[in-house]
Amino acid sequence: MFEQQPEDLRKKVKQLATEFTQNADPSGWFEVLYADAERDAQQVPWARLAPHHAVQEWLEKHNPSGNGKSALAIGCGLGDDAEALSRQGFQVTAFDISSSAIAWCKQRFPNSSVNYQVADLFHLDPAWNRAFDLVVEVRNIQALPLKVRSQVLRAIAPLVAPEGTLLIITRIRDTETEPDGPPWALSDGELAQLQQLRLTEIERNIFFEGENDEVKHAQITYRAPG
Numbered sequence: 653m654f655e656q657q658p659e660d661l662r663k664k665v666k667q668l669a670t671e672f673t674q675n676a677d678p679s680g681w682f683e684v685l686y687a688d689a690e691r692d693a694q695q696v697p698w699a700r701l702a703p704h705h706a707v708q709e710w711l712e713k714h715n716p717s718g719n720g721k722s723a724l725a726i727g728c729g730l731g732d733d734a735e736a737l738s739r740q741g742f743q744v745t746a747f748d749i750s751s752s753a754i755a756w757c758k759q760r761f762p763n764s765s766v767n768y769q770v771a772d773l774f775h776l777d778p779a780w781n782r783a784f785d786l787v788v789e790v791r792n793i794q795a796l797p798l799k800v801r802s803q804v805l806r807a808i809a810p811l812v813a814p815e816g817t818l819l820i821i822t823r824i825r826d827t828e829t830e831p832d833g834p835p836w837a838l839s840d841g842e843l844a845q846l847q848q849l850r851l852t853e854i855e856r857n858i859f860f861e862g863e864n865d866e867v868k869h870a871q872i873t874y875r876a877p878g
């Protein structure tokens with residue numbers, strides 16, 4: 653997230669995230685940002701109006717058959733990753749805390765079979781526990797500060813069905829030192845919590861977003877036990 657954005661948008665994001673995080677509401681600023689954008693995607697720093705390339709590459713490589721299977725897109729933003737999962741044949745649920753983002757998804761994809769919902773990762777329906785064969789998490793963990801990191805990971809891990817898969821696309825960092833965010837890249841120590849939450853890492857690909865980009869990104873696949 654936050655690649656190649658104009659300075660004023662970067663400042664706005666930093667200011668909103670700092671203000672809401674100080675008020676113990678680290679997810680609250682996203683609705684402000686989406687509502688202020690008034691459906692101009694250029695005002696949403698992470699919006700690309702296309703699936704994330706690392707999701708697309710993962711789908712092309714693994715070519716999972718979604719027929720009869722469920723998928724969940726966490727913090728789905730403007731919906732492009734959810735739509736990619738739907739094209740793969742999955743029955744997709746996609747949620748975001750921002751009602752403006754979800755309304756925008758429904759406007760962009762009026763004939764979609766994706767079940768778009770407003771929901772808060774921190775207060776999910778218990779019926780979603782172990783309910784999804786494929787859970788896709790793109791750039792949301794990194795969008796939330798370290799003080800809620802364990803809470804975020806504990807909310808995501810239980811969503812994966814037995815023998816199901818979790819795909820994470822995220823920035824990663826090499827130290828356990830707290831980074832200056834947003835975004836707050838993930839450390840190995842933080843990712844290791846997913847293993848304690850019964851998920852086994854089965855694949856990790858590191859990538860950079862451009863030739864001069866020094867920020868490490870990762871596409872990580874986890875498998876849940878049967």
Ligand SMILES: C[S@@+](CC[C@H](N)C(=O)[O-])C[C@H]1O[C@@H](n2cnc3c(N)ncnc32)[C@H](O)[C@@H]1O
Binds near residue numbers: 698699726728729791
């Ligand atoms: C950096 S954006 C990434 C959006 C999308 N996944 C993408 O890659 O384009 C983070 C998203 O997480 C959503 N979000 C933040 N906190 C959330 C929460 N507690 N529950 C659900 N969604 C949340 C935001 O509204 C935002 O759409």
